[in-house]
Amino acid sequence: MSDDSLQDTPFPAVERLPLRTPTLLPATHTNSYFVGRRDFYLVEPSSPFGPEQARLHDLVEARIERGHRLVGVIATHHHGDHVGGAEALRARFGAPLMAHARTRDKLAGRVTVDVLLDEGDADLGGPVGLDLAVLHTPGHAPGHLVLHERSAGWMIVGDMLSSLSTIVIDPDDDGDMDDYIAQLRRMAALGPTTLFPAHGDPIVDGGAKIAAYVAHREAREERVRAAVDAGAGTLAAIVARAYDDTPVWLWPVAAKSARAHLERLRRGHKITRTGGDNAAQWRPAKDDET
Numbered sequence: 001m002s003d004d005s006l007q008d009t010p011f012p013a014v015e016r017l018p019l020r021t022p023t024l025l026p027a028t029h030t031n032s033y034f035v036g037r038r039d040f041y042l043v044e045p046s047s048p049f050g051p052e053q054a055r056l057h058d059l060v061e062a063r064i065e066r067g068h069r070l071v072g073v074i075a076t077h078h079h080g081d082h083v084g085g086a087e088a089l090r091a092r093f094g095a096p097l098m099a100h101a102r103t104r105d106k107l108a109g110r111v112t113v114d115v116l117l118d119e120g121d122a123d124l125g126g127p128v129g130l131d132l133a134v135l136h137t138p139g140h141a142p143g144h145l146v147l148h149e150r151s152a153g154w155m156i157v158g159d160m161l162s163s164l165s166t167i168v169i170d171p172d173d174d175g176d177m178d179d180y181i182a183q184l185r186r187m188a189a190l191g192p193t194t195l196f197p198a199h200g201d202p203i204v205d206g207g208a209k210i211a212a213y214v215a216h217r218e219a220r221e222e223r224v225r226a227a228v229d230a231g232a233g234t235l236a237a238i239v240a241r242a243y244d245d246t247p248v249w250l251w252p253v254a255a256k257s258a259r260a261h262l263e264r265l266r267r268g269h270k271i272t273r274t275g276g277d278n279a280a281q282w283r284p285a286k287d288d289e290t
């Protein structure tokens with residue numbers, strides 16, 4: 001099965017190891033990436049499961065035995081299916097965990113972040129012979145990072161995109177639809193080549209995929225707004241209308257992103273909200289209201 005071994009990618013400096021993780025269906029695995037042809041980073045210390053960690057550790061060990069150094073372990077964001085193996089990697093190899101400050105804060109008390117990364121960090125790629133730019137891309141998660149290899153144009157995109165599904169934006173976990181769409185647009189403007197997502201296969205035409213994601217979000221937001229315009233007032237009623245093309249079993253997850261769209265529409269003064277989080281009622285903003 002293709003999910004069980006280290007996989008080459010179109011770029012020799014990137015190898016992919018899908019590991020089984022407790023993640024969100026339809027995904028069942030999270031990709032850990034080896035980045036660098038000799039000395040290397042491990043991006044996404046994903047799996048909390050012992051047998052999966054053992055496979056990862058064996059591959060790291062094999063590279064170290066070839067004389068290559070594990071420079072650091074990088075987490076794109078704080079979700080459990082991205083950091084489940086971080087503590088075990090540090091214990092075994094002594095490599096520091098590197099992440100954004102907002103990720104460190106989210107993980108406090110569970111996983112220790114040793115080195116902070118942020119937008120504009122210029123020297124990340126030096127130790128592994130790559131031209132890596134760090135992009136801070138909040139939206140799915142407040143501390144989300146994307147790694148952009150500027151000379152080859154590829155990006156490691158974490159959960160900004162997936163080749164298996166759309167991305168959940170959960171306001172209860174500091175997800176923000178405005179930020180998410182703005183960051184997708186910023187990534188597209190950089191003209192990426194291949195995107196390496198945390199879930200699923202590499203995305204060869206990165207720019208087209210990002211454009212499709214933005215278009216999907218805009219279309220979904222129009223459906224959410226149309227549902228409110230048609231009189232749906234509660235989140236459940238809005239999801240039933242705006243996601244009637246989506247299997248019902250996905251609606252609890254869809255409701256998170258729907259709420260992120262509702263908050264974005266409210267901030268844009270397109271709709272209004274009354275009631276608290278648990279009893280919110282949404283309705284169209286009328287021109288004669290201020």
Ligand SMILES: [Zn+2]
Nearest residue numbers: 077079140159
């Ligand atoms: Zn995530």
